[in-house]
Amino acid sequence: MIYNFVLFLYFLILAPHLLWHRLYGKKHPAFLQRLGFFLPQMEKVIWIHAVSVGEVKAAAPFFQLLKKQFPSHRFCITTTTATGFVEAKKINADQHLYLPLDFSFSANRFVQKINPECLFLIEGDLWPNLLKAMKKKGKVFLVSGKMSERSFKRFSLFPKLTSKLFSHLDLLCVQSEEHANRFAHFVPEKVKVTGNLKFDMAPVKTEMLPRDFLTIACTHRHEEELLLDRLHGIDLPIFLAPRHPERFSEVASLLLKKNISFAHFSEEKEAKVILVDRMGALPICYSQSKIAIIGGSFVPNIGGHNLLEPALYGCPTIFGPYTHKQIDLVNKILDAKAGRKATLENLVESIHQILEDLPNYIQRSSDLSTKLQGSSHATWCEVQKVLGDNSEVW
Numbered sequence: 516m517i518y519n520f521v522l523f524l525y526f527l528i529l530a531p532h533l534l535w536h537r538l539y540g541k542k543h544p545a546f547l548q549r550l551g552f553f554l555p556q557m558e559k560v561i562w563i564h565a566v567s568v569g570e571v572k573a574a575a576p577f578f579q580l581l582k583k584q585f586p587s588h589r590f591c592i593t594t595t596t597a598t599g600f601v602e603a604k605k606i607n608a609d610q611h612l613y614l615p616l617d618f619s620f621s622a623n624r625f626v627q628k629i630n631p632e633c634l635f636l637i638e639g640d641l642w643p644n645l646l647k648a649m650k651k652k653g654k655v656f657l658v659s660g661k662m663s664e665r666s667f668k669r670f671s672l673f674p675k676l677t678s679k680l681f682s683h684l685d686l687l688c689v690q691s692e693e694h695a696n697r698f699a700h701f702v703p704e705k706v707k708v709t710g711n712l713k714f715d716m717a718p719v720k721t722e723m724l725p726r727d728f729l730t731i732a733c734t735h736r737h738e739e740e741l742l743l744d745r746l747h748g749i750d751l752p753i754f755l756a757p758r759h760p761e762r763f764s765e766v767a768s769l770l771l772k773k774n775i776s777f778a779h780f781s782e783e784k785e786a787k788v789i790l791v792d793r794m795g796a797l798p799i800c801y802s803q804s805k806i807a808i809i810g811g812s813f814v815p816n817i818g819g820h821n822l823l824e825p826a827l828y829g830c831p832t833i834f835g836p837y838t839h840k841q842i843d844l845v846n847k848i849l850d851a852k853a854g855r856k857a858t859l860e861n862l863v864e865s866i867h868q869i870l871e872d873l874p875n876y877i878q879r880s881s882d883l884s885t886k887l888q889g890s891s892h893a894t895w896c897e898v899q900k901v902l903g904d905n906s907e908v909w
Contacts, residue, residue: 544597544600544613545612545613548612548613548615549613549614549615549616549621550615550616550618550621551615551620551621551622551623551624551625551628552624554612554624554625554628554629555610555628555629556628556630557589557591557609557610557628557629557630557631558589558630559587559588559589559630559632560588560589560590560591560609560610560629560630560631560632561581561585561588561589561590561591561631561632561633561635562590562591562592562593562629562631562633562634562635563577563578563581563590563591563592563593563608563634563635563637564592564593564594564614564634564635564636564637564640565592565593565594565599565603565637565638566594566595566596566599566637566638566639566640567594567595567596567598567599567602568596568598568599568602569713569820569821570594570599570637570638571592571594571599571602571603571606571637572602572713572716572821572824573637573638573659573711573712573713573715573716574592574606574635574637574712575606575716575717576712576715576716576717576891577635577637577658577659577712577715577891577894577895578590578592578606578608580891580892580895581635581895584895588632589609589610590608590609590610591608591609591610591611591612591629591631592606592608592610592611592612593611593612593613593614594611594613594614595613595614595640598759598760598794600613601794602794602795605795610629612629614640614642614645615645617642617643617644617645618644619644619648622642622644622645622647622648623644623648625645625648626645626648626649626651626652630652631649631652631653632652632653632654633653633654633655633656633902634649634653634654634655634656635656635658636655636656636657636658636660637658637659637712638658638659638660638661639657639660639661639662641657641680641681641684643680646680646683646684647683649683650683654685654686654901654902655683655684655685656684656685656686656687656688656898656901657684657686657687657688657689658688658709658712658894658898659688659689659690659709659710659711659712659713659890659894660687660688660689660690660694660698661689661690661694661840661843662689662694662697662698663818663839663840664697664839665839666697667697667700670701671700674700674701677701678701678702681698681701681702681705682702684702684705685705685901686705686707686897686898686901687702687705687706687707688707688708688709688893688894688897688898689706689707689708689709690708690710690711690843691708691710691711691843692708693842693843694708694843695707695708707897709890709893709894709896709897710887710889710890710893710894711843711844711887711890712890712891712894713821713823713824713844714823714884714887714888714889714890715888715889715890715891716823716824716827717827718798718827718828719798721798721799721802721828722799722802723802724802724803725803726803726804726805726830727751727752727803727805728751728752728753728754728789728800728803728804728805729746729749729751729752729753729754729804729805729806729807729808729866730753730754730756730797730800730801730804730806730807730808730825730830731743731753731754731755731756731807731808731810732754732756732791732797732800732801732807732808732809732810732820732825733756733757733758733809733810733811733820733821734755734756734757734758734766734810734811735757735758735759735810735811735814735817736762736765736814737814738810738811738813738814739755739757739766739769740769740773741813741814741859742808742810742813742859742862743755743773743775743788745859745862745863746862746863748863749863749866751805752785752786752787752788752789753787753788753789754780754789754791754800754803754804755770755777755788755789755790755791756791756796756797756800757791758810758811758820760792760794763790763792766790767779767790767792770788770790775787775788776788777789777790778790779792780792780793780796781793797824798827798828801824801825801827801828801830802828802830804825804828804830805830805831805869805870805873806830806831806832806833806866806869806870807825807830807831807832807833808832808833808834808862809821809822809825809832809833809834811837812834812835812836812837812838812841813835813836813837813859814835814837815837816837817837817840818837818838818839818840818841819834819835819837819838819839819840819841819844819845820841821841821844822834822838822841822844822845822848822854823844823847823848823883823884823887825880826848826853826854826880826881826883826884827884829877829878829880829881830877830880831853831854831855831869831873831876831877831879831880832848832853832854832855832880833854833855833856833857833862833865833866833869834848834854834856834857835856835857835858835859836856836858838856847883847887848883851879851880851882851883851886852875852876852879853876853879853880853882853883854869854876854880855868855869
């Protein structure tokens with residue numbers, strides 16, 4: 516009751532902002548659908564929820580595994596962000612929707628319409644009303660789950676409420692022992708370590724061209740300028756790929772302001788910087804790059820992005836000091852010597868160190884991506900135990 520009241524007050528405060536963007540922008544697409552309206556009526560559904568692009572990519576191999584196990588079921592994939600929705604459309608599911616807002620009426624209406632037999636939450640995004648509504652219909656699984664130290668401290672402030680929230684989950688398959696220890700503080704009997712689904716991502720087939728580029732990927736506001744200012748001495752053309760599509764024009768203005776020669780990705784002409792203003796182009800960039808610098812790690816409060824994806828294309832990775840959301844990946848990359856952690860001050864030095872030993876870095880990156888695979892299968896084995904003897908025909 517208190518939660519719904521607080522959520523209602525929050526919505527009242529946010530309502531003018533939502534309405535403005537509904538009328539004049541694309542910040543909150545499918546707004547009425549998120550309230551539970553204009554939903555398709557479905558039957559015999561398996562529901563997968565992934566917040567944004569990274570989680571959707573991680574979900575793809577697990578989706579293919581579930582598709583083989585349940586060929587007669589229909590699949591619904593939901594996302595929270597617009598970029599995640601675009602990425603989800605690449606997965607051949609029966610329905611692609613946005614996650615409902617977590618009001619009781621919208622969550623209940625969504626679940627009644629979609630009628631799922633089970634829900635797989637990729638990495639997180641646990642909403643009380645949604646979990647409560649879903650628990651009445653079927654099984655709920657957290658897969659590739661993770662909980663940062665910061666989140667653990669917040670959850671620990673309200674242990675009873677947190678335990679009640681997690682009690683709606685039938686199984687928590689988590690990425691590592693570190694994450695397992697945090698979840699086990701609240702629901703120890705339901706936690707299993709099955710690895711990170713991102714490790715099972717398959718490389719997209721691309722044309723193998725000479726590795727002539729340096730890719731700067733998934734950057735946030737101010738990060739492009741910080742990195743470009745440090746790279747004057749690097750004699751490599753650059754793929755520059757901002758994290759959010761709505762920032763493409765902003766980054767183009769920055770390049771003009773700094774008098775940096777650039778071209779758009781679609782123009783196919785030479786320039787010092789190629790502005791990657793197209794979704795889904797990173798595989799092409801990584802496969803043509805000697806090194807990838809991953810953004811979200813050189814400015815605070817983001818926590819880093821998928822550090823392993825470049826390794827799928829044998830591309831060594833450099834990342835900054837702010838990677839608190841990617842600690843497990845950081846440790847695996849550094850232990851395998853498949854990349855380097857750098858600050859802005861020693862970024863150029865780190866690039867040169869990789870270039871001096873590039874063939875070995877490329878080999879170690881490829882070996883690491885192969886070695887870490889298997890999370891989808893391990894997760895399915897644990898899910899099957901919960902579903903019981905009827906899982907093959909369920």
